Amino acid sequence: MRTESNSPVPGGPSAVGREGRQAATIYDVAKLAGVNASTVSRALSQPGRISAKTDKKVQDAVKALNYRVNPVARALPTGRTKTIGLLVADITNPVFFDIARGAERAAATRDYTLVLAESAESPETELLAAQRLLAVADGVVLATSRLSDDQIRQLSQSKPVVVINREVADVPSVMADIETGISQAVRHLFMLAHKSVAYVAGPERSWMSRRRWEIINDRCNWSNISAVPIGGSAPTVEGGRKAAMKVLESGATAVIAYNDLVAIGLMQEMVGGGKDVPDDISIIGFDNIFGSDFTTPPLTTISSPLAEMGASAIELVLRAVGATEGAGDIGDLATELLIRGSTGKVRIPPR
């Protein structure tokens, strides 16, 4: 491999060759403006602390050279990249998109940029990815973590970490208040005369899946409904399809799925198998993802304000890094049952 650059740092920018004219630095600006580089630096970051005409000279030079600060150079002495990491278990999951949307916009508003990473549902990958993100970003949002509480706490020692839909001692989080949504759902099923409801769980390592089950079970007990758990399936449409048979065999007249994807898979498989929804079986999902109202019948679901949650998570990180004022906790975000067409009165009495 040969190097024919005369740059002081051969690997450096000027060695790339492919690039256009070398970007201007504060030194170039300083020279043109007839001031010192440090003055330029100040003029750019602390507009007040500079004399009016020096400022003008600098601004003119900046325009003339089309100067832009080099963010990575700025980040080195500063330690801040104005970047926030967003880590999700599975990019494919529509839940993530709503979160990302809220997060991106919240970040952009504060002039921060989002850095994306996916863990492919693997705790090991997630840990590595989180560490990599923390090395670049000023803070990280864990959207659907499969890590242990300890691991998360440990990560949060170096830089601000915020988790979504998960409770970890000493780590700030943004939670959906699923209790109310679930209560509404169970009451809804109760009114429709259901006596037995199944819960199709998500990934084993999902904290949220376990939590949802606990609350569903609890509320069902209150209402004298028997709740039957149906073990860990993938949180996808396919996962839902595969779980359909087990649900049917359970004898339940209604089913609550870990999320909308699973619910949709369940519905597809059941309708495809000749069952009628909701006459034969009622289906409820979680999250109100994009498209959950496209189905026939449209899916009844416990909706979470995903975009807001993404935004709030960013907001919390921003506070932690001191980029924004605000204080106090962000209370759990409201959740509600969206009654659409996939739930109805029981027709076939439970055996």
Place this chain on the structure above:
Amino acid sequence: MRTESNSPVPGGPSAVGREGRQAATIYDVAKLAGVNASTVSRALSQPGRISAKTDKKVQDAVKALNYRVNPVARALPTGRTKTIGLLVADITNPVFFDIARGAERAAATRDYTLVLAESAESPETELLAAQRLLAVADGVVLATSRLSDDQIRQLSQSKPVVVINREVADVPSVMADIETGISQAVRHLFMLAHKSVAYVAGPERSWMSRRRWEIINDRCNWSNISAVPIGGSAPTVEGGRKAAMKVLESGATAVIAYNDLVAIGLMQEMVGGGKDVPDDISIIGFDNIFGSDFTTPPLTTISSPLAEMGASAIELVLRAVGATEGAGDIGDLATELLIRGSTGKVRIPPR
């Protein structure tokens, strides 16, 4: 504002306080290993060019101190951040989801990280965002650009830029071969005896929208079908709803929408208004987005391999920065008509 740090650079890492123990540097490693910092650097980046036992000493020290390279420090002399920017017009658009999915995975495979930005459909915002991305990332992918050819070319002078679904001279791009898909669609409509089809266009500034119209118009002429353009609506479900009336008034018996979102809005509005799809009117979308098969009837659509396109775009950027071998163009990616339930034989003859 007071500063009580004794760090040489007060704004620097050690001043943050919130952070845990200061991260180890190569100097710490060097000291512990009893070698020079530059040796550590080499041991880490060029494993071959170091003696076996020096290497071991370094590795041990690395583990002992739990050392991690500082990516921003590395990026300064190097000029490479191992980061690629992905810029989209609207995060909310499901088309973007699939592209992002493919892109993220392709990037992760090569050990690159994705940086996200949204332009909110505004050319000004897009330009600014692109410039910001280019300052941080090693290259940028423009997924749904609203910029002019010149602006894009200009951006691509500093660092590699790849566009998706857009043709710009001198700028590498990843394109879906929409001709075949559209040909299939028009032929399909022809076989169903349609004589007049409407095209509901997308945003005025969308290059893709114009191109789709051109080809549709062309193919319709071939088949002696009259094609009627229905001007720029927002590329959203809402945009589709608003355009429904105009479509009906046009007297067309079939409509091709700028994308699936618009098509779904169209369908919702029409079905809501008492029309039957496809008996009264056939509807075809573009892209085969997530959920487009959830509708009733499921949407017939011209599908693009969005995830592959995202991946290919990243691949092209990676080649340009020399991070990956490969050469040659990436041919246009195949497109095909997915015939589902929203298209059928004309029932009402055109007036």
Place this chain on the structure above:
DNA sequence: TTGTACGCGTTATCAG
């Protein structure tokens, strides 16, 4: 208010 000088953590040249 402005200039001087140094350091942020890493890479790469150049001697040894």
Place this chain on the structure above:
DNA sequence: CTGATAACGCGTACAA
């Protein structure tokens, strides 16, 4: 094969 050292671009005590 390894050590010393300059430089990447910028921010900021400190002195002027």
